[in-house]
Amino acid sequence: MRSSVRHRSLLERAAAAPHVVWAILFIVAPLLFVIYFAMTDAEGNITLKNLASLADYSNIFLLSVSFAFIATLICLLLGYPLAYFMSRASKPARRALLLLLMLPMWISLLIRTYSLMALLDNGGLLNTLLVSLGFERIKIIGTGGAVILGMIYDFLPYMVLPIFTVLTKLDPRYIEAAADLGCNGLQVLGRVILPLSLPGVISGITMVFVPSISTFYISQKLGGGAFELIGDTIERQFQHPSTYHTGAAISLVMMILIIISVAIMNRFSDNGGGFVV
Amino acid sequence: MKKESVLIRLRGISKSFDGETVLDNIDLDIHDKEFITLLGPSGCGKTTTLRIIGGFETPDSGEVFFEGKLINDLPPYRRQVNTVFQRYALFPHLNVFENIAFGLRIKKLCEEEIRTRVKEMLALVNLRGFEKRHVSTLSGGQQQRVAIARALVNNPKVLLLDEPLAALDLKLRKDMQNELKNIQQKTHITFIYVTHDQEEALTMSDTVVVMSEGRIQQIGSPVDIYNEPVNAFVADFIGExxxxxxxxxxxxxxxxxxxxxxxxxxxxxxxxxxxxxxxxxxxxxxxxxxxxxxxxxxxxxxxxxxxxxxxxxxxxxxxxxxxxxxxxxxxxxxxxxxxxxxxxxxxxxxxxxxxxxxxxxxxxxxxxxxxxxxxxxxxxx
CATH class of the missing domain: 2.40.50.140 (Nucleic acid-binding proteins)
Known part of the structure; x- marks a missing residue:
């Protein structure tokens, strides 16, 4: 492997070319644009004003982080037991559960969010049902809870799948060894299964937290406009050419924050052995 | 050898997997402080017998007695036996010290006693100074020693060893045979050893149990088994x-x-x-x-x-x-x-x-x- 890195054949270079072009066009170039816009004003002069103005958005940052944090935590609390249960199920049951979990993922995120609206709206299915049963209508859409629920609903599979994968690959002999050394079921879980599935947990946390913190349509559709998250702010800034620069600055800071948190997360899983998000 | 009292008694043990009989009506007495080897070709039921004693399998019929008490339904963590697993099963998230200390931490012993006992074990298996090492950095032989220490540190009444030397090369295997025998004599713990290697069985054991097709063919001392085989299978399997x-x-x-x-x-x-x-x-x-x-x-x-x-x-x-x-x-x-x-x-x-x-x-x-x-x-x- 190492030698092929040093002397790549022409064919190998040719095979990699489409990917390199793609990466430059759609990843590297936009990134450079973001950095450029973040560091310049409307006349193209270099300035730190955009970054300095971010202090005005600290409340939105805070709200986004806390919503994403709560959603991720609940996803973890729901997702881990589900993944554990699935990994323990018989093969046919496991396949059926996996299909059920994956099925919504084949539908566009946007459509799923709209369908959640249809369910939870004041005139939606849930409230119609409640009224017909003689209960009061509950206002769900437009609350913070609805936004968090949307995040959980949309991103839960991303928590379950990596944990499930790690758990199914766990050598059953570790569990037997723990039982042999005196662990009851709960101790086996706490001292062996949990630590050994940490890479999956870290992966799941990252895969839920990152899209949750940057979402804008979930908060718009389910928050009823009452909650502005950082994703909404960025979207709004990019709708007017005059505020491109602020939008770029917010994006840049977001990116840096996410990269830092992913790096910290990967630190934790270092002990678990070669694992990358 | 003077026969000690019977520690484990198997009576009429049968077990099948997917309709295939693996153990067929096994009766076996295992005495205290004995080095007993279950010997036979692969598929003879020796590992299943060991797993039934360890509590990892439940027999379809028959009884397992430990010190006279029926333990068929006792889960592994409540049995006074510890196992050295085939290919060791050391915990990859823990270092050598924590692997060995694992059982003691479950028993909630104080830190000082844990440290003393782990140190003793490391000395017993010739791994002084390896405390901080990560298990993935150890050689096969060293992992083997950690696995033995991890089991023995709990002072079990019985140590179960499932083909523990199968993955080692010939030279190391010979050394470990001697070492295992020494450890057994030093600790006075009953060893139940599973192997398909007749030479290993003859070298180390007080008692050899020759198994074939889910049945016990012969139980005896290595000399008896070699000199007085009861049937053609035993005669052929042990030596030429x-x-x-x-x-x-x-x-x-x-x-x-x-x-x-x-x-x-x-x-x-x-x-x-x-x-x-x-x-x-x-x-x-x-x-x-x-x-x-x-x-x-x-x-x-x-x-x-x-x-x-x-x-x-x-x-x-x-x-x-x-x-x-x-x-x-x-x-x-x-x-x-x-x-x-x-x-x-x-x-x-x-x-x-x-x-x-x-x-x-x-x-x-x-x-x-x-x-x-x-x-x-x-x-x-």
Whole structure:
């Protein structure tokens, strides 16, 4: 492997070319644009004003982080037991559960969010049902809870799948060894299964937290406009050419924050052995 | 060896997986402080027997007693046994110290006692100074030692060892055999050892249990098993043997290969058909005129200490081990002392094994037991 890195054949270079072009066009170039816009004003002069103005958005940052944090935590609390249960199920049951979990993922995120609206709206299915049963209508859409629920609903599979994968690959002999050394079921879980599935947990946390913190349509559709998250702010800034620069600055800071948190997360899983998000 | 009291008693144990019988009505007594080896080819049920004692499998029928108490339904964590697993199963998220300390932490011992006992164990298995090492950085032999220490630190009444040396190379395996025996003698813990390697079994054990097809064939000391095999399977599996079809004429007199021989065996029916076992090292090659039987040398192989000679007598190919050179194609006589003849009752294995007619160097290697067998451990999917 190492030698092929040093002397790549022409064919190998040719095979990699489409990917390199793609990466430059759609990843590297936009990134450079973001950095450029973040560091310049409307006349193209270099300035730190955009970054300095971010202090005005600290409340939105805070709200986004806390919503994403709560959603991720609940996803973890729901997702881990589900993944554990699935990994323990018989093969046919496991396949059926996996299909059920994956099925919504084949539908566009946007459509799923709209369908959640249809369910939870004041005139939606849930409230119609409640009224017909003689209960009061509950206002769900437009609350913070609805936004968090949307995040959980949309991103839960991303928590379950990596944990499930790690758990199914766990050598059953570790569990037997723990039982042999005196662990009851709960101790086996706490001292062996949990630590050994940490890479999956870290992966799941990252895969839920990152899209949750940057979402804008979930908060718009389910928050009823009452909650502005950082994703909404960025979207709004990019709708007017005059505020491109602020939008770029917010994006840049977001990116840096996410990269830092992913790096910290990967630190934790270092002990678990070669694992990358 | 003086027999200690019975520690583990298996009665009528049967077990099958997917309708395939793995254990068929096993009865076995395991004595305190004994080094007992379950020996047999892969698929004979030895590992399943061990897993039933460890609590990882429940027998379909039969009873497991530990110190007289029925423990069929006792989960592994409540049994006073610890296991050294095949391929070790060391915890990859813990270092050497924490792996060994694992059982003690579950028992919630104080930090100081844990440290003392782990240190003692590391000394016992010759791994002083390895505390901080990560298990993935250890060699196979070192991992093996950690696995033994991790089990022994809990002071179990019984240590179960599931082919613990199978993954090590020959030289290391010999060293570890001695070391295991020493550890067992030092700690006075009952060892139940599973292996398919007959030499390993003979070297280390107080008692050998030979198993085949889910049944116990013979239980005895290594010397008994070697010198007095009960049937053709045991005779063939333990060491080399010539197994001939014979008739017991009367007490101390048997007939095979068309000749009558005196022997030391008695208690058979008159003219009862029997299997005769003669070990290759017990046959003397002599000049034709002094021979009890005569035959032609088919093959001679130099083995270092001795020559392995295949001699065809009356259509049966004998294996003979001799320190004197014999020329191929020569006609020779063979001489057998009465005490070299061992007479066995006929069994289901009679006639299936024993002749060296298919003998060749290649086959010798194929049947060599040093290779790692397919894992016999089965997990329910």
């Amino acid at each position: 043997s010539n197994i001939l079809d014979g008739v017991m004429l009367e007490d101390y007199k048997t007939k095979f290969s068309g000749q009558v021989f005196s022997c030391l065996d008695y208690g058979f029916e008159k003219n009862e058909p029997v299997d005769i076992v003669i070990r290759p090292e017990d046959v003397d090659v002599v000049p034709v005129e002094r021979g009890m039987l005569t035959g032609k040398v088919i093959n001679v192989t130099f083995k270092g200490v001795h020559y392995e000679v295949i001699v065809e007598i009356d259509g049966f190919k004998w294996m003979i081990q001799t320190t004197d050179y014999v020329a191929p194609e020569a006609t020779v006589g063979i001489y057998i002392e009465p005490d070299a003849i061992h007479v066995m009752k006929k069994s289901q294995y009679s006639g299936k094994i024993g002749d060296y007619s298919s003998y060749s160097e290649e086959l010798e290697h194929l049947s060599d037991v040093n290779e790692i067998p397919p894992a016999e451990v089965r997990y329910e999917e």
